[in-house]
Amino acid sequence: MARFPFPIPFGWYQVAFPEEIAPGEVQPLRYFGRDLVLWRDDAGAAHLQDAICPHLGAHIGYGGSVKAGNIVCPFHGWEFDAAGACADIPYSDRVNRKARLHTYPLVERNGFVLAWYHPFAAPPAWEIPVIEGVGDPAFSDYITSEFTVRSALQEMAENTVDLAHFQYVHGTDEVAVVEAYELDGPFNTMLSVQKYVTPKGVVDGRIDVHGYGPGFSTTHFSGIIDALLVATSTPIDDETAQVRFNFTVRRKPDGSVPRLAELFVAMINQQMNEDIPIWEHKQHLVVPALADTDGPIMTFRRFYSQFYAEGDHIHAAPDPVASPN
Ligand code: FES
Ligand SMILES: [Fe+2]
Structure with missing residues (x-):
């Protein structure tokens, strides 16, 4: 028997500290039961995407590189933009519009890189506020x-x-x-x-x-x-x-x-x-x-x-009325 019957709840989650990922850097991560790639573009914005390349399945977090605002797969050089769209196939005149990397909403706030996880990719349902005291010189670093x-x-x-x-x-x-x-x-x-x-x-x-x-x-x-x-x-x-x-x-x-x-x-x-x-x-x-x-x-x-999008099989009250169909 499983020790707990819960799927992964949706929400905002820390995936890194901002200083762990420099511009131009690419890192493999494993969270949410998924293979992920965290990267920072040359303009300084961080991105979190599913790491498995839709072309032939390479993990972009291992050997991938940043080219301006895109991430490049190490296997055959396909490029994906910050929204996950295929931006270039270097040996083809056309991109593959169906090839996409799932992209997670990301914010850098309160000294964290925070990503929004939802099993069905629903958009963020709330925001993490700026926390008073964090970054205040009267208080220590973390x-x-x-x-x-x-x-x-x-x-x-x-x-x-x-x-x-x-x-x-x-x-x-x-x-x-x-x-x-x-x-x-x-x-x-x-x-x-x-x-x-x-x-x-x-x-x-x-x-x-x-x-x-x-x-x-x-x-x-x-x-x-x-x-x-x-x-x-x-x-x-x-x-x-x-x-x-x-x-x-x-x-x-x-x-x-x-x-x-x-x-x-x-x-x-x-x-x-x-x-x-x-x-x-x-x-x-x-x-x-x-x-x-x-x-x-x-x-x-x-x-x-409320944080289980798959449905709460545990606490849902039984349907009191048989449905008439
Ligand atoms: S597997 Fe990524 S470009 Fe081929
Ligand atoms: Fe405790």
Whole structure:
């Protein structure tokens, strides 16, 4: 039995950092269960396309090259433009209009290269906003940690509303108190108050999470530290994900990063490493046995089911009326 019955959800996903792909560069990537090619044209715009050349199947990410605004297949030199159309066949007078590379909508924002994935190539259904604080000189550059996890995105995201696990998996004495859990189309917000036990006594802090679809979220921490965590989760395939934690921390007046920030980042990363063994071995129970003090698990699942374009076979209510045909 599959450990989780989910297809890959649609949404905006980090596929790279902007500095990883220079003008004229071509890179193979593997996300969404697909072979992809990421390239940057000579004018500086990045592009993400399916990598398998429609001519005779070469992977353009291995040995392909950029020629001005086009990408060139290494096998027979066919050129494709940024929209995926065949732009030139060097040994033929005519192009092949049917030969196309599927092209993914791409934006560079908040220090990421973000691509829109949809299994049926529907256009973006929302945008990722510019996040306040990112790129602000009062805050540090990203401190990034990467994790590869054998799990589905939904399973990992469910932790946000699984309040009880914090005490048992992470050993936190004080469980956050949720002030608000709001769902608005593809966006979700969870505002909470967290007590931190410090040598100077208990300090009240806040943890405020904003999600922008399945692949992108921000968490603002305040109280003992003023930090922003921008987390991106990208499906490699339907049972493996790449997670990147990007922290930016308010600098001290002298411009340095507070020592506490390192400890804080280490603590959050440790929490991730505590979660991973649970995620990698658990099964998704469609009908879980819940305690009445569990968090809003089923509300979360109904919300999340909107990201499955293939249809939600799990939570769809049975049709109450037999159809008359
Ligand atoms: S396989 Fe790409 S040009 Fe022939
Ligand atoms: Fe956790």
